[in-house]
Amino acid sequence: MALGLYGAGAIRHSDAVQTASAEDADAPTDKNAAPAKNEPVTDPAALARLGVKTAAVTTTVASQMTDGFARGLDVGPLAAIVAEADAARAAAAASQAEASRLEALYRQDVSASRRSVEAARALALADAARTRLAEQRVGLEFGSGLSRLGPGAIRQLVSEIAAGHAALVRIDIPGAMLAPGTVVEIGEPGSALTVRVLGAAATADARLQSAGVLAIVRGPLARQAQAGRILPARAATGVASSGMLVPREAIVRFQGRMWVFRQNGKAFERIALDDPQSTPQGWIVRGGLKAGDVIAVSGATGLLALDAGGAVAEAEGD
Numbered sequence: 484m485a486l487g488l489y490g491a492g493a494i495r496h497s498d499a500v501q502t503a504s505a506e507d508a509d510a511p512t513d514k515n516a517a518p519a520k521n522e523p524v525t526d527p528a529a530l531a532r533l534g535v536k537t538a539a540v541t542t543t544v545a546s547q548m549t550d551g552f553a554r555g556l557d558v559g560p561l562a563a564i565v566a567e568a569d570a571a572r573a574a575a576a577a578s579q580a581e582a583s584r585l586e587a588l589y590r591q592d593v594s595a596s597r598r599s600v601e602a603a604r605a606l607a608l609a610d611a612a613r614t615r616l617a618e619q620r621v622g623l624e625f626g627s628g629l630s631r632l633g634p635g636a637i638r639q640l641v642s643e644i645a646a647g648h649a650a651l652v653r654i655d656i657p658g659a660m661l662a663p664g665t666v667v668e669i670g671e672p673g674s675a676l677t678v679r680v681l682g683a684a685a686t687a688d689a690r691l692q693s694a695g696v697l698a699i700v701r702g703p704l705a706r707q708a709q710a711g712r713i714l715p716a717r718a719a720t721g722v723a724s725s726g727m728l729v730p731r732e733a734i735v736r737f738q739g740r741m742w743v744f745r746q747n748g749k750a751f752e753r754i755a756l757d758d759p760q761s762t763p764q765g766w767i768v769r770g771g772l773k774a775g776d777v778i779a780v781s782g783a784t785g786l787l788a789l790d791a792g793g794a795v796a797e798a799e800g801d
Contacts, residue, residue, distance in 0.1 A: 530751075533789075535782035537746055542774045543728040548761055549720040551656030553669045553698070557710040558651050561625060562641045568617035568634060575610035582607040625651075628663055628682015628697050640699065650700045650708035653684050655693045659720045667698060668717045669708075675715075676704050717761070726767040729756070733780045734766060735787045744779040744786045745772065751779055753790050 582603035588595035621637060622630035629637065629651075643649035654667055661667065665680045684695040700708045708714060733743050734756070741759050744751040757770035772778070779786055 530782075533782035533785035535751070535779050535786065537777045538730070538733075538780045540727045540729060540772050540774065540776050540778060542725060543764070543767060544725045548668075548717045549656050549659050551654060551659070551693075551716045551718070553652040553654045553667075553700075553708070553714045553716040555708040555710045555712045555714075556625075556651045556653055556697075558641060558644050561621070561629075561637070561651070562645075564617060564620045564624070565634075565638050565641050567620075568614065569638075571610065571614040571617045575607065575614045578603065578607040578610045622685070624685055626681070626683050626685045626697050628680070628684075631682060643701070644705075647706055648701065650705040652678075652698055652700055652708050652714075653695045654680070654698055654716050654718075655688050655691055655695045656716060656718050656720070657691055657693050659718055660694065661696045661718060665696075665718060669698075669700060669714050670704055671715060674704075675717075676700070676702060726760070726769040727772045727774065727776075728762075728764060729759070729766045729768055729772070729778070730780050731765050733778050733783055734759075735783050737787060737791060741766070742787070743772070744783055744790075746777040746779070751786055751790075753787070754778075 582600070585595045585600045585603045589597060589600045618634060619630070632640070640649060640651070644651065652669070654661070654669070656667075661680045663680050663682045666677050667680060668675045668677050670676060678698040678700055681697045681699065684697050686695075687693060688695055704714075729743060734741050736742075741756045742753050743756060745754045754771045756766070756768045756772075759766040759768045
């Protein structure tokens with residue numbers, strides 16, 4: 484009878500449960516908040532309704548993640564540079580061909596003066612210089628990492644961006660030196676994707692004075708990385724550390740702390756996580772769990788409602 488009334492109380496607070504959704508946000512800021520109730524959940528009927536699924540936690544090693552941001556770049560100037568370079572290459576090819584033709588006629592002493600040959604050579608050299616300058620502008624205005632892609636790849640990138648299939652972003656992570664090929668996570672946790680650094684950006688950030696890098700975003704996130712849009716970014720920059728890997732969907736946030744529900748026989752008990760560290764794979768914790776512990780990876784929000792009862796509604800004001 485007591486368990487029935489306990490479950491009924493949890494149902495009355497089902498609306499408030501929505502605020503205690505699975506944690507995808509930053510680490511908790513208040514570790515001293517007093518937990519509410521925290522009694523093992525044992526009601527078999529309630530567990531069945533929640534559809535609780537479990538998995539064992541494993542040990543993992545990950546580097547310290549540093550936060551920054553990624554900003555979508557306006558590629559209009561890049562498209563103009565590509566068009567200018569294509570036009571310069573076409574002009575250089577035409578002038579070089581004309582110079583070769585006049586030189587052949589001059590050698591055969593057929594209707595070509597030495598002056599016309601020299602003029603054609605000068606024009607060919609000038610067009611070649613304009614071509615080199617147009618190609619170098621990519622590196623000068625955007626960065627050496629982008630220019631290393633080559634004219635063909637850059638032209639293809641501009642076409643993909645115009646079609647909405649890709650985006651060029653600048654990544655700034657204060658205090659970090661990101662080498663070409665470094666993996667960076669862009670986007671909100673749970674829906675983020677990883678990109679590889681192309682190379683250094685041409686300029687520093689005016690406010691942060693950080694050395695930014697460039698990367699190409701492809702896939703669904705490309706449409707969100709519009710010119711001027713700011714997205715969160717994270718990169719591994721610290722010393723590797725080990726701990727228990729906890730899936731994001733297993734974590735609930737309540738009263739300023741992060742919790743998981745560990746299975747103990749037929750019951751689930753709420754366990755506080757100490758010093759959790761966000762990684763692309765999930766959260767790494769160094770206390771509260773050990774390898775092999777079985778935790779709820781689905782239905783954790785409902786377990787919190789049964790466990791904390793009315794305190795979940797009070798958590799809305801935390």
